[in-house]
Amino acid sequence: MNKMFQWVILLGLACGFIGCEGTTYPSINMPSKPSNLMATSINQNSVRIKWTPPKSAVIGYTVSLLDPMLSVIRTEQIGNDSVYQFNDLNEGVVFTFRVQARSADTVSNPIDIKWAAAKRVEGPLYFNESLDCGYNFLNGSTLSIQNASLWDICLVADSSVNPISYSISTPRASSFVDNNGKIAKGIQTGVSARNTYIFNFGINPFVYQDIDSLSQIFDTSPIGTALNPLENVASDIQEKDKGFILLLKTASRNYIKMFVKAKNGSVIQKDNKGVFIQFEASVQSIPDIAFAKKN
Numbered sequence: 445m446n447k448m449f450q451w452v453i454l455l456g457l458a459c460g461f462i463g464c465e466g467t468t469y470p471s472i473n474m475p476s477k478p479s480n481l482m483a484t485s486i487n488q489n490s491v492r493i494k495w496t497p498p499k500s501a502v503i504g505y506t507v508s509l510l511d512p513m514l515s516v517i518r519t520e521q522i523g524n525d526s527v528y529q530f531n532d533l534n535e536g537v538v539f540t541f542r543v544q545a546r547s548a549d550t551v552s553n554p555i556d557i558k559w560a561a562a563k564r565v566e567g568p569l570y571f572n573e574s575l576d577c578g579y580n581f582l583n584g585s586t587l588s589i590q591n592a593s594l595w596d597i598c599l600v601a602d603s604s605v606n607p608i609s610y611s612i613s614t615p616r617a618s619s620f621v622d623n624n625g626k627i628a629k630g631i632q633t634g635v636s637a638r639n640t641y642i643f644n645f646g647i648n649p650f651v652y653q654d655i656d657s658l659s660q661i662f663d664t665s666p667i668g669t670a671l672n673p674l675e676n677v678a679s680d681i682q683e684k685d686k687g688f689i690l691l692l693k694t695a696s697r698n699y700i701k702m703f704v705k706a707k708n709g710s711v712i713q714k715d716n717k718g719v720f721i722q723f724e725a726s727v728q729s730i731p732d733i734a735f736a737k738k739n
Contacts, residue, residue, distance in 0.1 A: 472549045472550055473547045473548065473549045473550070474547065474549070474550050474552065475498055475500045475501070475502050475545040475546065475547045475550075475551075475552045476498035476499060476500045476545065476552060477498060477544065477545060477552040477553045477554065477555055478495040478496060478497055478498055478505070478526070478543050478544075478545055478552070478555055479495065479496045479498070479555065480495055480496040480664070481493060481494075481495045481541075481543055481555045481556070481557045481664070482494055482495070482557070482662035482663055482664050483541060483557050483559040483662060483663065483664075484659060484661055484662045484663065485559065485560065485561050485562040485726050485728075486529065486561075486659060487561065487562075487563060487564050488535040488561050488562060488563035488564075488729075489531060489532060489533050489534075489535065489561055490529055490530065490531045490533060490561060491529070491530050491533060491539070491541065491559050491560075491561050492527065492528070492529040492530075492659070492662075493507075493527070493528055493529075493530070493541050493543070493557065493559075493662075494526055494527040494528075494662055495526050495543050495555065496526065497524075497526050497545070498545050498552065500545070500547075501547070502524065502545040502546055502547060502552075503524075503546050503547060503548060504521060504522055504523045504524055504546045505521070505522050505523075505524075505525075505526075505528075505543055505544065505545055505546060506519060506520070506521050506522075506543070506544045506546055506551055507519070507520055507522060507528050507530075507541070507542065507543055508520075508541075508542040508543075508544075508554075509530055509533075509539055509540075509541060509542075510539060510540035510541075510542060510556075511537075511539065511540075512537065512538055512539070512540075514540060517539075521546065528543075533561045534561070535560075535561050535562070535563060535729060535730075536560055536561075536562075536728070536729055536730035536733060537560060537561075538558050538559065538560045538733060539558070539559060539560070540556050540557070540558050541556065541557050541558075541559060542554045542555070542556050543555050557664070560728065560730070560733050562726045562727055562728045562729070563726075563727050563729060564658075564724060564725070564726055564727070565581060565584040565724070565725050565727055566722075566723060566724040566725065567579065567584075567586050567722075567723065568586065568713075568720040568721070568722050568723075569586060569597070569598070569599045569612075569720055569721050569723060570586075570599065570717060570718050570719065570720040571599045571600070571601050571610065571718060571719045571720065572717065572718040572719070577589065577598055577599055578591070578592055578594070578595030578596075578597065578598040578615065579595065579596060579597050579598070580594045580595065580596055581596050581597075581692075581694060581698065581700050581725055581727045582596075582694075582696065582698060582727065582729065584727075588630075589620065589627075589629050589630040589632075590630050590631050590632065591632070592615065592620055592627045592629075592630060592632050592635075592637060593627060593632050593635045593636070593637065593638065594638070595615045595637070595638055596615070596638060596640050596692070596694045596695070596700070597612060597613070597614065597615070597640060597692065597702065598612075598613055598615055598618050598620065599611075599612060599613070599719075599720070599721060600612075600613045600618050600619045600620070600677070601719070602619075607682065608682070609679065609680050609682065610680075610681050610682045610712055610719070610721075611677040611678060611679045611680065611681060612642075612677065612678040612681060612690065612702075612704070612721070613676075613677040613678075614638075614639070614640040614641065614642060614676060614677065615637035615638045615639075615640060616636075616637045616638065616639045616640075617676055617677055618637070618677070620637070621637045625637055625639075638694070638695040639695050640692055640693070640694050640695060641692065641693045642676055642677075642678060642690055642691070642692055643690075643691040643692070643693070644676070649676065649677075649678040649690055650678065650684075650688050650690070651689065651690070651691055652688060652689035653684075653686065653688045654686045654687070654688075655686065655687040655688055655689055655703060656686075656687060657703075658689070658701065658703040658724050658725075658726060661689060661701070666734035678690055681704065681711050681712065681721070682710070682711070682712045684704075684706065684710070684711045685706060685709045685710060685711075686706045686711075687703060687704055687705050687706045687711065688703075688704055688711070689701055689702065689703050689704075690702045690704070696731060697731035697732050698727065698728055698729065698730075698731055699728045699732075699733065699734050700725050700726070700727055700728070701725060701726040702723055702725045703723060703724045703725065703726075704721050704722075704723045705721075705722045705723060705724065707722070
């Protein structure tokens with residue numbers, strides 16, 4: 445073979461591998477990844493996520509659902525909305541939710557968050573021993589003093605002050621038990637009360653305040669991170685003119701977000717049965733699966 449011809453072939457191969465002067469290649473526009481991915485459980489089959497868009501231009505997002513072993517269950521391409529709801533989930537399973545920004549050429553690096561769907565319960569909680577002054581979250585039922593050993597939370601009042609001070613109490617810290625944590629009234633006198641915990645920042649149990657809906661609270665990390673699990677009360681709730689959320693862990697190790705609603709500028713309501721609060725709660729039925737806390 446002619447040596448000159450061999451050099452031409454080699455030069456062509458070299459240009460193919462490393463590029464020669466004057467050769468141009470199309471640039472790939474890889475977007476920055478989104479940030480601040482958060483989640484909230486809507487019900488036992490749905491989780492809603494939201495995120496902060498990247499600063500780079502995007503044409504939409506790719507959202508994915510991964511099982512506990514991080515295998516992809518399903519993926520969908522959506523528009524520029526930075527909120528998405530996953531439905532048809534199994535309650536109590538910790539899924540991974542993934543978001544990637546899309547450009548015309550490719551997708552960004554992913555951001556992930558782990559979350560589990562949780563059921564919703566709601567009802568009134570009265571301060572009236574003959575009615576329903578305690579609540580069991582797993583059963584979704586309000587209970588009288590005759591079933592005080594099943595209470596996870598209860599409504600108590602201090603009538604020694606004017607106006608009366610109302611508090612949401614863990615059973616063992618309530619006025620319904622003696623100094624040894626035993627129920628002091630009703631047919632279950634002497635039975636141990638449940639030891640529910642209210643999580644706090646310092647001594648403040650009102651982690652979320654001025655709330656209108658349980659679904660407006662998105663979080664990034666599990667309950668208990670940098671929080672104190674205290675057997676205590678959320679005091680003077682009659683001073684609250686807007687809704688608030690308490691974060692709880694029951695004696696059966698179930699995590700709860702309890703949203704106390706306000707109406708007409710007060711969380712304390714009254715009807716012909718007496719004084720009550722109206723609440724809605726997001727309940728993790730599987731023990732030890734935590735929700736999240738505010739950053």
